[in-house]
Amino acid sequence: MNISVFGLGYVGAVTSACLAEQGHRVIGVDLHAAKVAAFGRGQSPIIEPEIDALLQRATDGHLLGATLDVHAAVVETDVSIICVGTPSLPSGRLNLDYVHKVTAQIAKAIRNSEKTHILLYRSTMLPGSTRALVTGMLADLVASGQVRVYYCPEFLREGTAVKDFREPSLVVIGTQDGAPPADAAVCEIMGGQPSILAWEGAEMIKYSCNYFHALKVGFANEIGRLCKHLGEDGTRVMDVLCADTRLNISRYYMKPGNPYGGSCLPKDVSALKSFARQENLSLPLLENTAATNAAHQDLFVSLIEGKAKRRIGFLGLAFKADTDDLRGSPMVAAAETLLGRGYELCIYDPHLNLSRLIGANEQQILARMPHLAQLLKQSAEEVLQSSEVIVVSQKCASFETLQEMARPDQIVIDVNGWRELKDLPWQYEGICW
Ligand SMILES: NC(=O)c1ccc[n+]([C@@H]2O[C@H](COP(=O)([O-])OP(=O)(O)OC[C@H]3O[C@@H](n4cnc5c(N)ncnc54)[C@H](O)[C@@H]3O)[C@@H](O)[C@H]2O)c1
Known part of the structure; x- marks a missing residue:
């Protein structure tokens, strides 16, 4: 293929060198004359393993x-x-000036040449940026079919950029509506097994990855600070933490849905936070972890209240499925808030039978929800029958039962990603989707 690469910085230089290695003919474009001249002679504008040899070849x-x-x-x-820079403005906001300028230049060249062309954006841009280009300065070219636009975020790391290009950690292709790209060339350039999303999803993945990486670094360093303060070796503690690939380094917990709850996370996060404060350690991530969970809980309750219905049913009350533990349950907290605000509630949880609840659970219910006994139903059917809004946090009714009882006037709020609920004849909404 004949490919032009705009912006000969880290991403553009590596992209050019690696595409040429695959046999494509590449033309690099930049604003800086000296950079362009050197690049034209096969000299790299950046320091990166392997790149000099690749460019020379x-x-x-x-x-x-x-x-x-x-x-x-x-x-x-x-x-x-397009690999031009997308720096921050002094305010911290994203500066898309270079993207806008290069897009205007390319669009002008396409209009003048009357050719068809593929634009593949790799610069990091906030969700909505690609669509804004398509509906703005590229609108006529896209409408006439002269230009097709893709957003494919770049995940390479400086220092291992060539290696990362050859074996990308992720391949993401953003198309207008998340359908597979109309151009085989895009898949060929990107290689690997691409995840295909709408432009906004592809843009969001890049930010989600970098936010997560930043969070990981912040977390490891907070643990390190705490450990050093205690005379412990933070590296060793993090090594052991990472050895748990079931709960720690895994997909577990990495799913939007329920706020966290239960008998351990709220209590232990709170204890560690109090300890750090007492020791005068500044650990802002730890300090704000409960706050983000509380914000999620507030959003959850607002979502229910926003439906403007009075009769609310809960399928599942314990903090997670297959337990009767109500301590720290987000559903208990939500039910309590709603009760206090005068909503009519009914609840079904197969593991909650008041006569069998003892100890901490019984106390929890008696102290926080003395009316729970009246609200608990013996079957999911009773909840489904009488509720206008049904909050599903557990799969505690069979799909067949739901299928039989779902009504178009009902609204279901899915808290834990039971996506089949969407297919039933009620109004479906997910807590974060
Ligand atoms: N550096 C990384 O490790 C990395 C990794 C993934 C994604 N990204 C993203 O990729 C993009 C590029 O990053 P970078 O580090 O390569 O940037 P960079 O600043 O190193 O290079 C950008 C280049 O674009 C050129 N440029 C600006 N306007 C131009 C125009 N109108 N025409 C042609 N060239 C123009 C600049 O002269 C510069 O050489 C950014 O959005 C960045 O966030 C960077």
Whole structure:
């Protein structure tokens, strides 16, 4: 393929070198004359393992060129990959000026040449940015079919960028509506097994990854600070933490849904926070962990209240399925709030039988929800029958029962991702989807 790469920084230089290695003919474009001149001679504008040899080989094989001339680059290629910088403004907001300028230049060249062209954006851009380009400065070209636009975030790491290009940790292709790309060229350029999403989803994945990476670093460093304060080796503690690949380094807990609850997480996070405060340690992530959970709980209750119905049913009350433990249960907290605000509630949880509840659970119910006995029903059917809004936190009714009883006037709020609920004849909404 003939491919132009706009922006010869870290991403653009590595992309150019690696695409040429695959046999594509690449033209690099940048604003800086010195960079373009050096690149044209096969000299790398960045320091990165393997890149010098790759660029030299590509130049010797006549697969690599560089130019300042946008029109020439567009005319001679079928695909333009946009890798210009997207820095922060002093306010912290994203600055898309370079993306806008390069898009305007490329669009002008396409209009003048009347050719069809693929635009593949790799610069990191906030959700909505690609669609804004498509409905804004590219609108006429997209409408006429002259341009097709993809958003494919880049995940390479400096220092191992060439290796990461060859074996990407993730391959994501963003299309207008999440349907597979109309152009085989895009899959060929991206390689691997792509996850295909709408533009906004693809944009969001990039930010989710970097937010998560930042969170991981922050977490490890907070544990490190705590450990050092205690005279413990934080590296060793984190090594052992990472050895648990079931709960710690795994997909577990990595699912939007329920706020966290139960008898351990709220209590232990709170104890560690109090301890850090007492020791005068600044641990802002720990400090705010309960706050983010509380915000999620508030959103959950607002979601229910926003439906403007009075009769609310809960399928599941314990903090998770297959337990009768009500301590710290987000459903108990939500039910309590709603009761206090005058809603009519009914609840079914197969593991809750008041006559069998003892100890902490019994106390919890008696102290916090003395009316629970009246609210608890003996079957899911009773809840389904009498509720306008049904909050499903557990699969405690069979799908067949739900199928039989779901009514179009009912609203179901799915807390834990039981996506089949969507297929039933009621109004479906997920807590975060
Ligand atoms: N550096 C990384 O490790 C990395 C990893 C993944 C994603 N990203 C993202 O990729 C994008 C590029 O990052 P980078 O580190 O390569 O940036 P960079 O600042 O190193 O390079 C950007 C290049 O774009 C050029 N440029 C600006 N406007 C131009 C125009 N109109 N025409 C042609 N060239 C133009 C600049 O001169 C510069 O050489 C950013 O959005 C970044 O967030 C970077």
